[in-house]
Amino acid sequence: MAGVTLTDVPETAKPSSKALFARPTGRGPRDNAAVIRWMLLFLGGIIMVMPIAYMISTSLKWPHEVYNVNLIPEEPTIENYTYVLEDGRFYGWFVNSLIIAVLTTISNLFFDSLVGYTLCKFKFPGRQIVFIAILSTLMIPTEMLVIPWYLMSQSFGWLDTYWGIMFPGLMTAFGVFLMKQFFESVPDDFIEAARIDGLNEFQIWWTVAMPLVRPALAALAIFVFLGNWTAFLWPLIVTNSVELYTLPVGLSGFGDEADVAWELIMTGAAISTIPTLIVFLIFQRFIIRGVVMAGLKG
Structure with a gap:
């Protein structure tokens, strides 16, 4: 029996080159799991880094600013480092x-x-x-x-x-x-x-x-x-x-x-x-x- 070639297939049934090489648009279960893992890792990193950031921030504050929760000092100073090192x-x-x-x-x-x-x-x-x-x-x-x-x-x-x-x-x-x-x-x-x-x-x-x-x-x-x-x-x-x-x-x-x-x-x-x-x-x-x-x- 003669084999069927791609030229024998109707034009409407032929897949286009874009369809052959197009990426899947939807996310699979593995992609969703990866996103969740990265979000959890990011959250864990923030939790670990925040105390260190707050420590450095407090070390750059004047005494009257210490109890302010803001992470960025209003008037940064290195006087504390000078005092401690001296x-x-x-x-x-x-x-x-x-x-x-x-x-x-x-x-x-x-x-x-x-x-x-x-x-x-x-x-x-x-x-x-x-x-x-x-x-x-x-x-x-x-x-x-x-x-x-x-x-x-x-x-x-x-x-x-x-x-x-x-x-x-x-x-x-x-x-x-x-x-x-x-x-x-x-x-x-x-x-x-x-x-x-x-x-x-x-x-x-x-x-x-x-x-x-x-x-x-x-x-x-x-x-x-x-x-x-x-x-x-x-x-x-x-x-x-x-x-x-x-x-x-x-x-x-x-x-x-x-x-x-x-x-x-x-x-x-x-x-x-x-x-x-x-x-x-x-x-x-x-x-x-x-x-x-x-x-x-x-």
Whole structure:
């Protein structure tokens, strides 16, 4: 039977070139879902950015404008920044917070990863019990631990010292959990090959396992640094001398008994965000790489 060609089809039945290449005019369910997702993301971004914008706005206001809700100051000024930066105490508080945050971050990266590696790659009796016991501490509110921490600090003479501020955060259960989960992705064949090559367990942990979990180390570093940089309750309790105050504790003292200088507090808070941004910029590439690798594995 002879085949039918396009020339045999009536002219009215032939699709036009515009119809062939025209885009669909209606939105499908996927398009609507994408629009909703973008709207929710935009709304979430606004909610997160607004407090930061209001902080910067307040830092540029005069004292009589602080309680105005307007986001743009009527008479912007940098006098608050000049006052805070010329206050000698601010630099001392800044250095105290920096020392405490850096040392506790280094301590967590070392001890949390070491314990996580041990619980992941070593087979010994009671390993799961130890891991569950460590995780169970996450259910204890920090407020319940303040009194035991204070009594320990008092007994060991750690009150009003750097060590007294740092010791509760030198190692965290969350860090152990995070590192253990990432060490699970390290192939045991790599560990066995390193043992055959004559490396001891510490060398295997340091030279083989640690480079493979850099995204987890970067994430842990950011979490620990931010947590200690913004810590307020425990440093307030354990310190007595103004010289040893951390930045959040020191900033809370701006003003007098009659009035709180919110414009100065917001100015100090705006300046204090600089180290956190630097830490994030340093470690963000490792975190992004880890997310991409996790997506490829999935």
